[in-house]
Amino acid sequence: MISAEASATTSVRVALGDRAYDILIGRGLIAEAGRAIAERLPRVRAAIVTDETVGGLHLAALTASLDAAGIESVPIVVAPGEGSKNFATLETVVRAILAARLERGDIVVAFGGGVVGDLTGFAAAITRRGMRFVQIPTSLLAQVDSSVGGKTGINTAEGKNLVGSFHQPDLVIADTGILDTLSPREFRAGYAEVAKYGLIDDPAFFAWLEQNWQGILSGGPEREHAVATSCRAKAKVVAADEHETGERALLNLGHTFGHALESATGYSQRLVHGEGVAIGMVLAHEFSARMNLCSPDDGIRVEAHLKAVGLPTRLSDVPGGLPDAQDLMKRIAQDKKVSRGTLTFILTHGVGKAFIAKDVPPAAVEAFLNDKLAG
C-alpha cells in the first residue's frame, strides 16, 4: 500500500474500487498541492473552503500553489469551530460554490481541520448531486482520521453528525509541516486518535509511539511515520467496511465513553473531542479488565502513555466536574450504538486487541462509572 512518490512524500492508497484514491503525506506538500491535483484532475477550477484561522495562516500559500499549476480558485471562508457544522453554513458554502459557477467535474477543496472537512465534503456531496472533492487536512485529527473514509456531515440540535453523506474524496494531501501552527492542545487531542490505531490492532505501533512520541510533537520524521501508519490503518478499515455496517465500528474505541463526556460538558472547550477519547480509551481498558477480558496492567500502561503526552486520562481530569453515573448512562444510551437493551461497546483483550462486544449489560457499565466517579 506504500510507495515513495517524491523523495519525502509517502503515498497511501485507499482501495475503494473505481473510487480509490491516494493520501499524500509529507512536510511541505502544500507547495506541491497544485501539481498533485493537476496531475490527477486535469483542467479543473476549484473552490477552497477554509476557516478564518487556517485561511489567515495558510490560504495564500495554497492559492499560490494552485495558481502555479494553472488551477483557478475561489476562497470560501467560514468561522472556525464546531458551530460551523450546521445547516446555515452548509447552505452558504453550497451557494458560494454554485455562485462561482463550478461544474460537476470541478473540485471543492476542504482546507482545514475536521470541521471544515466534514462540512465541505458534505457540501461537495450535494452540490450538483456530487462534485469532486480534495481534502487538505490541517489538524492532526483531520490528517489521521476525519479526512480519510468519506464520512461527511453536520450537526443539528438533535445530535452530532446525524446529517450527512458518504462521499469519498478524490485525493487527500496531508502536509505534516502545516501542523506546526496548530495549538499544542489541539495537537495532543489529535494524538489520541493516533494512539487509538495502536490500541485497536497494532501493538507494535503502540510500543513505537511510547518510544517516539516526542519526535511526533516536535515535528521530526516520526510525525510522517505516525500520520502514514494511522492513515494506512484507517484506509484498511474503510476499504473493508465503507458504510460502517461492521468492522469499521472498531474505530469507535474509547468513543462511547468519550461522547458521553463531550455531551456532559456541552461540547465546549472544557473537553475537546480527542481529550474525551483519551479518557474513554483508558476507561475502555479498565472496564475490560473489570470484565476479566484483559489485565489491569493494560489500562495502567495506556494511561501512563497518554498522560506522558499531556492528555487527560481520568474522569477527575475534566475541569468543572461531571454529572453522576446515571446521567452519563443516559447519554451513552442516546448514542446510536444501543440496540434492544444491550450496548455495543468496543472492548479489548489487551493493547492492540480490541473487539466489538454486542451484549454489554448497561448495569455493569453504570456500576463501573459509579465506582470511577467515586474515586
Added chain:
Amino acid sequence: MISAEASATTSVRVALGDRAYDILIGRGLIAEAGRAIAERLPRVRAAIVTDETVGGLHLAALTASLDAAGIESVPIVVAPGEGSKNFATLETVVRAILAARLERGDIVVAFGGGVVGDLTGFAAAITRRGMRFVQIPTSLLAQVDSSVGGKTGINTAEGKNLVGSFHQPDLVIADTGILDTLSPREFRAGYAEVAKYGLIDDPAFFAWLEQNWQGILSGGPEREHAVATSCRAKAKVVAADEHETGERALLNLGHTFGHALESATGYSQRLVHGEGVAIGMVLAHEFSARMNLCSPDDGIRVEAHLKAVGLPTRLSDVPGGLPDAQDLMKRIAQDKKVSRGTLTFILTHGVGKAFIAKDVPPAAVEAFLNDKLAG
C-alpha cells in the same frame, strides 16, 4: 419486467442490482400500502412527509393503511408548491425525522407530487447518512416521472435542482385513483411527460395515446396502462444510466426550451413545468424539421395531439408575453447542458426517434426562436 401482483396491480421492476425496487401501479393501492411496505420492509417505523393539500385529502387513508399493517407513523406536513424545495424546509423535515427518533433502517415516505418527492427523497438521503425511502406519488407527473429514478433535490437562488443526491427509493406505490382529486391543469401538465415517452422512442405508444387519451383523463383502465408504460420506459433508461452521464439525457426532450420558458415566466403559475415541456416538445420537433432532421408533419402531429388534450403548444400560448429570442437564448445557455460554445439538445428524426445532439449551434436556435416569436 411486468408481473401481476394482485388482480388489479401492475408491478414494474427498476433493475438496479442490489438497489433494485418495485413500482406498484393500480387504482386504490393506498389501502394496500401498509401491507406492501410491511412485506418488503418488516418491523419499520415511518415518517410520512406530505403537503397540506395532499395531506388534507388523503393522509388519513394512508395512515389507516399503515396502522392496519402495524406500521407506526408520524406525519410531517409542508406547504404545497415549488417554494418548499428549499434549504429551510429541508432542515425542518430532516429535524422532524430525527426528533421522531427514526433509525437508519426505518422509512421515510414521500406522499405527494414531485415537490414532496424531491424534497423528501433528499431528506432521506442525508438523514443518518441515508435512510430507507418509499415514494407514494400523488400527481401524474410524480407517478410517471419524478418518483422513479432516484434524483432528489431542492432549489436555490442560483438555480433549480442544483442541490441534491441520487437516492433510490425502496418501493414506489402509484395509486392511480388518487389522481382523481388532482386539478385538471396539473393532470394535463403530467400528461406532457407521458406523451414524452412515446416521442422519445415508442411511436406505437404515442399512436395509442392519440386514440386513448380521454380514458386516461377520465380514469378508465387506460390510465393504469399509461402510467405503467411510462414507468417502464423511465425504469429502462434509469437502469442503463443511473447517474445521468449519457442516455438518460433523452428524458430531457422538450426540456431545454421548456426550462427557458419556465425561467422567463419566473416559475410562476403562468406556466407550470409540464406546460413548458409541451411547448418545448413541439419546438424540438419544429427545430428538428428546420434542421432537416425530420418532416414538418411530425411537429404538426405532435402539436395536434397535445392541443387536443388541452395543453399549450405555442410560444403565443404563454399568458403575459415572453422576452425576445436573445433573452431566451441566455436562459438556455445558463442551463447545465452547455459545453464549450455548442449546445447539447435532444432533437429528433421523427415521432419516437429522439436522439442526443451535442453540437447544436446556438445561432441556429436563436434564429429559430426569433422566427417563432415573430409569428
